[in-house]
Amino acid sequence: MAKKDIDWNNLGFGYVKTDKRYVSNFKDGAWDDGALIDDDMITISECACVLQYAQTVFEGLKAYTTEDGRVVCFRPDLNASRLADSASRLEMPVFPEDRFVDAIAKVVEANIDYVPPYGSGATLYIRPYMFGSDAIIGVKPANEYQFRVFTTPVGPYFKGGAKPITIRVSDFDRAAPHGTGHIKAGLNYAMSLHAIVDAHQKGFDENVYLDAASRTKIEETGGANLIFITKDGKFVTPKSNSILPSITRRSLEVVAKDYLGMEVEEREVYLDEVKDFAECGLCGTAAVISPVGKIVDHGKEICFPSGMEQMGPKTKELYDTLTGIQMGRIEAPEGWIKVI
Numbered sequence: 451m452a453k454k455d456i457d458w459n460n461l462g463f464g465y466v467k468t469d470k471r472y473v474s475n476f477k478d479g480a481w482d483d484g485a486l487i488d489d490d491m492i493t494i495s496e497c498a499c500v501l502q503y504a505q506t507v508f509e510g511l512k513a514y515t516t517e518d519g520r521v522v523c524f525r526p527d528l529n530a531s532r533l534a535d536s537a538s539r540l541e542m543p544v545f546p547e548d549r550f551v552d553a554i555a556k557v558v559e560a561n562i563d564y565v566p567p568y569g570s571g572a573t574l575y576i577r578p579y580m581f582g583s584d585a586i587i588g589v590k591p592a593n594e595y596q597f598r599v600f601t602t603p604v605g606p607y608f609k610g611g612a613k614p615i616t617i618r619v620s621d622f623d624r625a626a627p628h629g630t631g632h633i634k635a636g637l638n639y640a641m642s643l644h645a646i647v648d649a650h651q652k653g654f655d656e657n658v659y660l661d662a663a664s665r666t667k668i669e670e671t672g673g674a675n676l677i678f679i680t681k682d683g684k685f686v687t688p689k690s691n692s693i694l695p696s697i698t699r700r701s702l703e704v705v706a707k708d709y710l711g712m713e714v715e716e717r718e719v720y721l722d723e724v725k726d727f728a729e730c731g732l733c734g735t736a737a738v739i740s741p742v743g744k745i746v747d748h749g750k751e752i753c754f755p756s757g758m759e760q761m762g763p764k765t766k767e768l769y770d771t772l773t774g775i776q777m778g779r780i781e782a783p784e785g786w787i788k789v790i
């Protein structure tokens with residue numbers, strides 16, 4: 451087997467069609483056996499519930515080539531259980547969690563030549579998703595569903611890789627207090643599209659959303675959770691029922707505490723106190739850890755002492771340890787690494 455002829459070092463975060471995808475259909479109350487297929491196109495009813503009422507949920511994880519040449523995934527069992535939570539919230543059937551992990555392994559294996567080489571800075575992004583596929587016109591859940599997993603090789607989510615980014619406090623809300631912010635549903639991203647286009651037009655890399663009820667607390671960005679480092683080296687991350695429970699963030703809490711001996715606080719974080727932190731970063735599968743140099747709140751600049759040139763020192767330690775675990779340079783906690 452030979453790796454595909456791709457310029458791995460210069461990949462951005464975009465879609466590249468790979469050879470195989472996994473598909474399983476739900477009909478008459480049961481999932482079929484599922485299979486790897488070649489066809490990247492989907493044909494569904496013009497009235498499919500996903501097209502009318504956005505009944506769709508998804509996940510995102512990556513396959514990595516380790517230093518010793520294995521291909522591994524990072525905590526796919528957590529993606530399986532989060533997809534189950536997302537599906538239940540939108541009245542969709544759950545795709546069995548063991549079958550989810552098995553499907554991920556099958557798709558990565560079938561596209562192994564697209565897994566970027568160790569040291570290239572690229573990874574194979576894996577996108578599992580599920581949608582209501584039969585015709586629904588009155589507002590109610592679909593009867594039939596498709597679960598699908600495709601892969602695409604990707605580089606850094608933000609241009610410039612590890613260079614600090616500038617984010618702005620958004621005037622739009624992302625999630626209502628008892629809404630769907632805690633699940634990974636397409637609808638949460640549809641409503642963020644206007645805000646991200648507007649942010650980009652004004653020269654910002656991302657939006658940071660506040661809690662919709664009081665607009666005083668930091669929630670998360672459109673595609674990542676936030677982490678902060680205090681001046682005395684504590685790890686602080688916002689706690690909220692309306693943010694996505696990021697697997698990267700939950701893993702970083704363990705890395706900070708058990709690997710780096712940091713104190714970890716998951717708590718409400720007020721916009722007012724952000725000026726007092728020493729470092730800030732976005733964390734997520736796509737974002738990995740992207741350092742934030744500046745948060746702009748309606749023209750008022752909050753500049754972190756770590757600056758706009760490089761990651762802050764604690765953020766760098768977190769980044770090096772997390773990616774070291776993912777790429778096999780550092781021993782992982784039990785159960786974190788799934789070898790393909």
Ligand code: PLP
Nearest residue numbers: 673674675694696697698734735
């Ligand atoms: N928050 C949002 C809104 C996201 O879309 C993502 C991406 O998956 C995350 C956080 C990070 O989650 P994870 O670390 O599980 O990828």
Ligand code: COI
Nearest residue numbers: 510511673734735736737
């Ligand atoms: C991920 O990090 O996997 C995501 O789904 C974020 C998305 C905005 C690309």
